[in-house]
Amino acid sequence: MADKPIQGEKRMFVTGNEAVAYAALAANVDIMYGYPITPQNEIMHYFTRLAPKFDKPFLQTEDEISAGFTTVGGVMSGKRSFTATAGPGNTLMQESMSMAEMMRIPTVVVIMQRGGPSTATVIYSQQEVTMTCYGANGEGIRVVYSTCNHQELYDYTIKSFNTAWKYRIPTFVLGDGYQAKMRESLTMYDPEARGIKMVDTYPLVGLPGSPGVDRDPAHLRNTYNTEEELYEVVSNLVKDYEAVAPEIVESESFDCDDAEVVVLAHGVVSRAAVEAVRELRKAGIKAGHFRPITLRPFPDKELKAVANQAKKLLVVESAQGQFAKLVHHSLYGDSTPMEYIFKPGLGITSDEIINKVKAML
Amino acid sequence: MGNLVKIALAGEGGQGVQSVAEILVEAANEEGKEALYIPNFGVEQRGGVSIAFCQVSDDKKIGSPKFEKGDIVIALSDRAIRRCAQYVDENTVFIYDTSIEGAEGDLPKNAKKVFGIPAIEVAKNELHPRVFNIIIMGATIRATQVVTPEQAKQALEDKLGYKFEQNPKLRELNYRALERGMQLVEGQM
Secondary structure: OOOOOOOOEEEEEEEHHHHHHHHHHHOOOOEEEEOOOOOOHHHHHHHHHHHHHHOOOEEEOOOHHHHHHHHHHHHHOOOOEEEEEOHHHHHHHHHHHHHHHHHOOOOEEEEEEOOOOOOOOOOOOOOOHHHHHHOOOOOOOOEEEEOOOHHHHHHHHHHHHHHHHHHOOOEEEEEEHHHHHOEEEEEEEOHHHHOOOOOOOOOOOOOOOOEOOOEOOOOOOOOOOOHHHHHHHHHHHHHHHHHHHHHHOOEEEEOOOOOOEEEEOOOOHHHHHHHHHHHHHHOOOOEEEEEEOEEEOOOHHHHHHHHHHOOEEEEEEOOOOHHHHHHHHHOOOOOOOEEEEEOOOOOOOHHHHHHHHHHHO | OOOEEEEEEEEEOOOOHHHHHHHHHHHHHHOOOEEEEEEOOOOOOOOOEEEEEEEEEOOOOOOOOOOOOOOEEEEOOHHHHHHHHHHOOOOOEEEEEOOOOOOHHHOOOOOOEEEEEOHHHHHHHOOOHHHHHHHHHHHHHHHHOOOOHHHHHHHHHHHHHHHHHHOHHHHHHHHHHHHHHHHHHOOOO
């Protein structure tokens, strides 16, 4: 049996899907559940190749409904479990993930967004933002990390297990088909070697002793009889979530201090935004970039501070305003003029952003 | 050529452009450069035009994975020529295979430079059809200079070493294909 998937640190040149499979193993995941769908297939593919060396099992289920629920089951039994999916598979997983929200099951799901609606393309989009943040019947009691490169896919896959188990909130890593399929360099590491301690896992059911006699009952419920009872439960979920949100929220800003136009983007599109801002600055144009890393919880305070300073905002995304809705909600009452580049299912380059910013000046 | 080189390789499914791209960026990464490669992919399992988008930079992290215009665009079939017109502007060097019939009318008019190389013919008549893509790799390396020939050979060794072990003649064939590819571009840039 091999010792650890990554010893110390190692520069790698791989696809994003491989980076996720390695990260899960480096995070000492116990099991992966999954059902194949492009563009995340290779997460499963590499996991099933690598995992047996570390005595970690994989279960292929009959569909994504089952993959989601088996992940919930794995977590309930105390195992650090995850699954990965995309597009229509993400749709099918919403049912199990709303159960995870209700029962505070620390599941981890990696999403590689593809085009939508329906089967659409297997390639790329940012059209799973609303669904990943707020899918299913619930209040979006979730953590969603939107990554922009392979290093972050690796970092946040590891981190998502700790966020999920520390706060008992279902956690998502939101990538996309580009990140899944492209190859670029990153540094993989053994979390322990960097002083990252994996949060302990524990069973949520089948605990020793008699409930109500030797210990409190676990009370893992997703069904309630009265409106008032449900209201109390959901209110507490929301209250707990809001209490920990400031600890979880993450964002990044780039050249925003004196910026006339701040480009708002998330995920892989922020790479184009950074490049655009660099070029615009070279040309003497004061542009900046703000990027939420967590889409849930959303960095409201940080974005407001940026919006207060900026003359104009430009929201850029590979969807028809799903990210912009989060921005609008966050900036309600702010009067900074806002413009948009919406390209559902299509990649966005720095040139498009540069031209738009110039047109806004 | 600036710090960042953008390369689009396009051919018919099965011509091996994706493996060329993969070996090329591996080599660049081994040289300590930043490289990014993304295949275009659709629901079709085979056939159709296959495009590999590669970017290599000396040091800085690369921006968006796909780009609007390439520095070097290599098209290896008639459909690939037509499909790749969109990646060409006045800074693009456009390379195509001379054996593509009726290509002239479709070649881009706005490129910095357009020229043909007889890669398919060389593969068929001089070497072996199976090293066609390695000829293309040689041509790409010579045209872009994103990696040294030595590093390219090492990358081939890393990728195909196990096959070379079984049949050392394959190594020689691949190395010759790489060099022939470089020669085809020699003096044309």
